[in-house]
Amino acid sequence: MPELPEVETIVRDLRKRIVSKKIKTSNCSYPKIIRGAAFDDLSKSIRGRSAISVQRRGKNILVGLSGGQTLWVHLKMTGNLLFEGPGEPVGGRLRQMIERKHVHFEICFDDGSRLLFADIRKFGRVALIKEESETIARNPREHLLGELGLEPLSDGFTFEKFVIAIGKRKKSIKEVLMDQRVIAGIGNIYANEILFDAKINPFENPRFLTHKELSRLFLSIKTVLRKAIRFRGTSFSDYRDAGGKKGAFAAQLKVYRKAGEKCPRCGNIIQKSKQAQRSTFYCGFCQAK
DNA sequence: CCAACGTCCTGCGTGC
DNA sequence: TGCACGCAGGACGTTG
Numbered sequence: 001m002p003e004l005p006e007v008e009t010i011v012r013d014l015r016k017r018i019v020s021k022k023i024k025t026s027n028c029s030y031p032k033i034i035r036g037a038a039f040d041d042l043s044k045s046i047r048g049r050s051a052i053s054v055q056r057r058g059k060n061i062l063v064g065l066s067g068g069q070t071l072w073v074h075l076k077m078t079g080n081l082l083f084e085g086p087g088e089p090v091g092g093r094l095r096q097m098i099e100r101k102h103v104h105f106e107i108c109f110d111d112g113s114r115l116l117f118a119d120i121r122k123f124g125r126v127a128l129i130k131e132e133s134e135t136i137a138r139n140p141r142e143h144l145l146g147e148l149g150l151e152p153l154s155d156g157f158t159f160e161k162f163v164i165a166i167g168k169r170k171k172s173i174k175e176v177l178m179d180q181r182v183i184a185g186i187g188n189i190y191a192n193e194i195l196f197d198a199k200i201n202p203f204e205n206p207r208f209l210t211h212k213e214l215s216r217l218f219l220s221i222k223t224v225l226r227k228a229i230r231f232r233g234t235s236f237s238d239y240r241d242a243g244g245k246k247g248a249f250a251a252q253l254k255v256y257r258k259a260g261e262k263c264p265r266c267g268n269i270i271q272k273s274k275q276a277q278r279s280t281f282y283c284g285f286c287q288a289k
Numbered sequence: 290c291c292a293a294c295g296t297c298c299t300g301c302g303t304g305c
Numbered sequence: 306t307g308c309a310c311g312c313a314g315g316a317c318g319t320t321g
Contacts, residue, residue: 001313001314001315032297059315074315074316075315076297076314076315076316077313077314077315078299078300078313102299119298120298120299120300121297121298121299121313121314122297122298122299123297123298123314123316125316146317178315180315187314187315188314236313237300237301237313238300276293277293277294277314278313278314278315279312279313279314
């Protein structure tokens with residue numbers, strides 16, 4: 001479930017903690033999570049390298065290493081990236097993940113600290129990108145990053161680009177918002193919340209949205225994502241930040257997982273439906289078509 | 290070309 | 306109580 005706000009929270013935490021640290025060793029207990037080259041190759045390639053940057057692109061985490069290589073991580077549904085400082089074993093959920101053998105990959109730094117990749121459902125993936133990270137940014141068809149669309153919190157995310165990106169699509173507006181090739185980083189939770197905030201029906205055809213509705217949607221994308229980052233993301237059962245702590249945005253959710261409850265805006269009952277095999281939550285009154 | 294569905298996985302909630 | 310099943314869903318793969 002980590003979407004843009006959760007990934008951004010993790011990236012900011014990790015940036016403070018691992019930049020300039022040197023990799024001593026790495027271990028992998030479930031090789032299927034490694035994409036591309038075999039784990040042994042990856043392990044040899046990163047040994048002795050230092051982390052020089054931590055960046056986010058959509059829901060992708062990119063750890064830049066000295067020598068020009070980049071470690072790519074995608075957390076998918078239930079993945080966690082957790083940092084354990086030197087000589088300070090973590091408690092709580094991370095301890096539980098370790099004990100239940102949900103840690104599948106780890107990087108040990110030479111100061112004794114560790115970066116752990118844990119994932120209950122093993123959907124998350126790790127890979128080493130050998131080209132320079134700049135090359136990746138310039139080439140949107142780079143395989144591991146897919147064909148990523150607009151970065152919604154960047155300066156390049158303008159209303160004009162947004163309208164062009166949205167306009168041609170034939171699927172419902174909610175499916176379009178979740179399409180990583182259009183806008184990168186929005187998943188099911190924030191698609192629901194953004195559409196509620198913008199008072200737009202999730203089933204609406206993007207072609208029929210008025211200029212006024214598109215303006216509201218453009219604004220809601222930015223305000224909802226920014227607010228969620230301020231609250232350090234949404235935690236239900238699985239998401240934790242790099243320190244193993246929960247995000248606080250779940251208490252700010254207006255419609256997601258609130259079927260049968262009253263709409264906080266108009267008091268009507270929040271509906272639950274399905275779109276492309278995913279749950280959709282909305283208020284049928286203030287998000288009417 | 291695109292839409293729709295299947296796949297990967299485990300934990301949790303529900304119903305018999 | 307215990308078991309079977311459905312559900313959660315991001316992104317990729319396959320099918321039609």
